[in-house]
Amino acid sequence: xxxxxxxxxxxxxxxxxxxxxxxxxxxxxxxxxxxxxxxxxxxxxxxxxxxxxxxxxxxxxxxxxxxxxxxxxxxxxxxxxxxxxxxxxxxxxxxxxxxxxxxxxxxxxxxxxxxxxxxxxxxxxxxxxxxxxxxxxxxxxxxxxxxxxxxxxxxxxxxxxxxxxxxxxxxxxxxxxxxxxxxxxxxxxxxxxxxxxxxxxxxxxxxxxxxxxxxxxxxxxxxxxxxxxxxxxxxxxxxxxxxxxxxxxxxxxxxxxxxxxxxxxxxxxxxxxxxxxxxxxxxxxxxxxxxxxxxxxxxxxxxxxxxxxxxxxxxxxxxxxxxxxxxxxxxxxxxxxxxxxxx
Numbered sequence: 001x002x003x004x005x006x007x008x009x010x011x012x013x014x015x016x017x018x019x020x021x022x023x024x025x026x027x028x029x030x031x032x033x034x035x036x037x038x039x040x041x042x043x044x045x046x047x048x049x050x051x052x053x054x055x056x057x058x059x060x061x062x063x064x065x066x067x068x069x070x071x072x073x074x075x076x077x078x079x080x081x082x083x084x085x086x087x088x089x090x091x092x093x094x095x096x097x098x099x100x101x102x103x104x105x106x107x108x109x110x111x112x113x114x115x116x117x118x119x120x121x122x123x124x125x126x127x128x129x130x131x132x133x134x135x136x137x138x139x140x141x142x143x144x145x146x147x148x149x150x151x152x153x154x155x156x157x158x159x160x161x162x163x164x165x166x167x168x169x170x171x172x173x174x175x176x177x178x179x180x181x182x183x184x185x186x187x188x189x190x191x192x193x194x195x196x197x198x199x200x201x202x203x204x205x206x207x208x209x210x211x212x213x214x215x216x217x218x219x220x221x222x223x224x225x226x227x228x229x230x231x232x233x234x235x236x237x238x239x240x241x242x243x244x245x246x247x248x249x250x251x252x253x254x255x256x257x258x259x260x261x262x263x264x265x266x267x268x269x270x271x272x273x274x275x276x277x278x279x280x281x282x283x284x285x286x287x288x289x290x291x292x293x294x295x296x297x298x299x300x301x302x303x304x305x306x307x308x309x310x311x312x313x314x315x316x317x318x319x320x321x322x323x324x325x326x327x328x329x330x331x332x333x334x335x336x337x338x339x340x341x342x343x
Contacts, residue, residue, distance in 0.1 A: 001018055001058060001068050002016065003016040003017075003061060004016075005062040005071045006071060007019075007034045007071050008047075008093055009092045010036065012036070012037035012038065014034055014037045014043075015034070015035040015043060015190065016033070016035075016062065017032075017033050017038070017060075018032060018051075018058075018060060023048060024193070026153055028255055029050070029302060030050065030051045030054055030055055031049060031051060032048070032049045032057070032075065032096060033074060034046065034048075034094040036051075039307065047093070047094035049088065049095050049096045051086060052098035052101060053079045053084070053086070054079050055077050055086050055289055056079070058078070058107070059072070059076045059077070059109065059110055059127075060306070061112055061113050061125070062113070065099075065135055065141075066089055066137070066139035066246070067085060067138075068087075068116065070091065071085065071090045072088060072090045072099075072139070073087075073088045074088075074125055075088060075128060076104065076108035076127050078107065083103070083108060084101045084103055084104060085102045085127055085131075085310055086100070086102075087101075087102075087140075087141065087142075089139050100141070102133060102143070102144055104131045104144050105144070106129065108127045108128060110154065110155040110156045111125060111127045111156070112126050113125055113126075113147070113158065114158030115167060116132065117169050119190070121137050122135040122136060124141075125141065126158060126169050127144070128153045128154060128171060129152075129154070129227075130149055130153055130156065130169070131144040131146050131147070131157070132145045132147065132193070132195065134193045134337060145194075147187065147198070148301050149171070149173075150181075150184055150198075151173035151183070151198075153174075153202060154171070154175060154210050155173035155174055155211045156174070156212075157182075157212055157213060157214050158170075159214040161214070161223050162188060163242075166188070166191040168187060168189045168195070169186070170185070170187075170212055170225060171184065171185045171198070172184055172228070173185055181202050181203075182204045182211050182227075182229065183199035184200070184201050184227055186199050187199075187201065194216075199249055200250065201238060201250075202251050203229070203236045203238070210229070211227070211228040212225055218239055219331070220240075220242075220330060222240035222333075224237060224238060224240050225237070225238040239330060241334050242329035242330055243272055243274030244271070244327065244329045244330075246270060247265045251337035251338065252266045252336065252337070252338050254266065254311040254340035255341075256341045257340060258313075258342075259310075259313050259342045260314075262290075262312045263310050263311040263312070265309060266308070266310075267306055267307065268306070268309070268323075268336055269304055269305075269306060269307075270295060270299065270305050270307055271303070272299040272304070275301050276330055277298050278298065278300075278301075278328055279298055279328040280296070280298065280299065281297075281327065282325070283307070283324070284324050285321060285322070285323050285338070286320075286321025286322050287321065287323075288312060288313055288314055288340070288342075289309055289319075290318050291307060291308065291323050293305060293307045294306045295307065307336070311338070313340060313342025313343075314328040317341065318341050319339070319340045319341065320338065322335045322337040322338060
């Protein structure tokens with residue numbers, strides 16, 4: 001795991017990385033190495049700092065945790081038999097001084113920093129999966145607070161995804177065939193360092209969901225998500241629905257349905273969480289599925305409507321489709337995934 005930043009005070013971008021076994025499995029060092037950047041794409045010899053307490057670091061993230069203008073490092077890993085986060089305060093020359101270790105609930109696969117409270121001088125941490133450590137602004141952190149997940153989170157990013165000015169946490173969730181689906185979970189921030197229960201979003205595969213990143217992929221000013229399915233080598237983008245909230249957020253799965261018959265309807269609640277009316281231009285379902293709704297052409301601010309979908313298979317076998325909604329909340333269609341099996 002690597003981190004980027006100016007750790008040497010040169011003004012150039014440096015690389016910080018954890019050191020592991022060599023090819024011959026000799027000269028093992030639980031260390032943090034900084035490769036000083038020369039500013040021309042090359043790097044100088046590594047500057048090495050031993051990790052405290054025999055910690056073997058799996059993940060690292062940079063940040064100025066004590067507000068002295070020098071980049072520090074938070075390293076998460078294992079100090080057998082415990083899993084810990086170690087804080088290493090930067091000395092400004094590529095070396096670091098240990099400044100505390102914090103027990104966490106499990107093996108960390110990702111760590112990120114962010115301002116989870118109204119304070120912009122106390123940098124906080126989130127570690128998969130999933131512990132939150134609130135910073136005191138002096139390099140020390142409060143006791144980790146665990147958040148229960150019904151999924152298996154593997155990566156975490158801190159991002160205000162709903163535009164309320166409060167940092168949220170987004171985790172990628174590893175799927176396992178038939179045991180649990182892959183996807184992402186959004187933990188909305190309350191602005192005081194606490195987070196709401198995670199809301200899960202399926203990514204269309206029963207496996208994968210290893211990594212997640214945020215970015216505005218369609219240019220509408222709202223952060224979207226991209227998820228990596230390592231098993232099938234697929235990237236899945238999830239466009240931000242803005243003020244549109246769906247319940248449930250998971251795909252609609254119809255029971256086995258005889259060919260030539262129509263299933264009982266399944267329902268999705270659409271809520272306009274914005275402050276102005278939501279305009280709906282169209283709502284269409286894929287072949288073998290049919291959609292009706294109470295939404296009409298406009299949904300008032302704070303109001304909800306019901307979308308009803310049915311499945312009418314024309315042939316035996318698995319069927320997959322979508323409900324596609326064109327509305328004023330996004331430049332791209334909102335999509336509800338549909339699955340069914342004809343018998």
